[in-house]
Amino acid sequence: MQVSLNDIDLSSEKHDRFLFSYGRDLNVTMDSIRKVGLINPVILKKSRGSDEAYTIVCGYQRIRACQKLGLKSIEAKIIEGLNDEEILLLILHDNLSSRGFNEIEKAIVIKKFLELGYSYDRLMSEITPLLEIPPNKNVLDKYLALLRLDSEIKDPVVRNELELEKAFLLMPLDDVERDVVCSVLFRESGTNVNEAKETIRNLLDLKQIKQKGITELLSSREISDILSDNKSNKRQKGERVYKLIKSMRSPTISKKEDEFDKSCKELGLDNDVRINHSRYFEGDEIRITIKASNEEKLRVNIEKLLSNIKNGTFKKIFSIFK
Known part of the structure; x- marks a missing residue:
């Protein structure tokens, strides 16, 4: 059925508990709708205490795209009688069948089902296989920790510019340290995962030994010279940064x-x-x-x-x- 966009409640308190989306490009959705129309109807439910307003179950991005395109109504399916668990499972399978999830969205899925009351065992048995995540509690905790990172780290993960394992390595650092370490080790140089793991551990040790912040340690003249060397590629710069920090930590x-x-x-x-x-x-x-x-x-x-x-x-x- 066609539903007026004005009758859909977009307030965050209504749809956030059912929203899995993160880092999606609205322009891509708009281009698709503009060219071929809306292929998959959105899924809505009646808002409590209202005969006209609807709450979004699936299709928040599609609804926003239709609004941007100036459309007045949207094709929708209306569901009734489902509890929150059934709705989350519906959203999960709807997204898996249409587009899949990026790594941050997988973390959101894990968080939603834990908040719903799922145990780790049940989560690992029923949900993580669908997300292609290893059934390991430590791995799930790492995914949850991803959500506490700022957008400067999460967004490159979504764009596949930063490997997930490298993002995990940044978690022991504070917000300022994360950005500096990410820039030096991953954006300006090509430090691999094993080198980065050891380098971050050495930086944390040096922070205590020398009583200097990690930002100060990575702002040294030696680091700047390595990163500004036009004769070295990113991988070579990464190796040199790794060796320099290692020599600072263990010179002998x-x-x-x-x-x-x-x-x-x-x-x-x-x-x-x-x-x-x-x-x-x-x-x-x-x-x-x-x-x-x-x-x-x-x-x-x-x-x-x-x-x-x-x-x-x-x-x-x-x-x-x-």
Whole structure:
């Protein structure tokens, strides 16, 4: 049936408890309606105590788009007799069948069902499989924490400009720190998830050790020089920022790592041979991994290793542990 847009109550207290949408581009919806019309009717329910006003169940974005386009009415389905749980399930499946959810909207879905009284066990059994979220309470708590982040972090997640795992890493920081860290590690440089995890941990340690704020630590001349270097790409800048913060936190270990990497390069081995040291150089052992697809490649790599042993080249590597 056609319903006048003037008869639909758009006040937030009426529709917020049923609203899952976040970060949707209204212009995209308007363009679609302008070109092909409204394909899926919105779903409304009668407002309590009113014979004329309707509350939005599904289709808030479509209704706003129709208003912007100057339409007077909209095709709608009217539902009656459903409780809040049944309405939320209806909205969930309606959206899954039409457009799906971005990561922030998934967090909103989780929050809505928890507020409705769902236990974590029930949520993981019935709802998270539909959202393609692992059935893990810690993961769900991370999603809920996403909703407490400001729009400067949430919006890039929606636009797929910021990986979800990287957004999770920003949660221990305050609002100002998040924006600065996000800018330095992810916007201006290309720090990967593992590097970012260690860098943020090191920054939090340095904050306590040096009694300096993270914003001040990342405003150093060294960081500025790295980010303004036009000869380096984002990934290279990310690696350099990671190494710099690591050297600030653990200068002795960082110095040993530099010496270790330099000594390994002097061995002249190819990429099929990898030499690793123990974490934080604890102990005095190295691990050598050889990748070979046939006997000849294996023989060549082993001969190179034996040649370096005979020449005493490995002595320099083992001396780093002392």
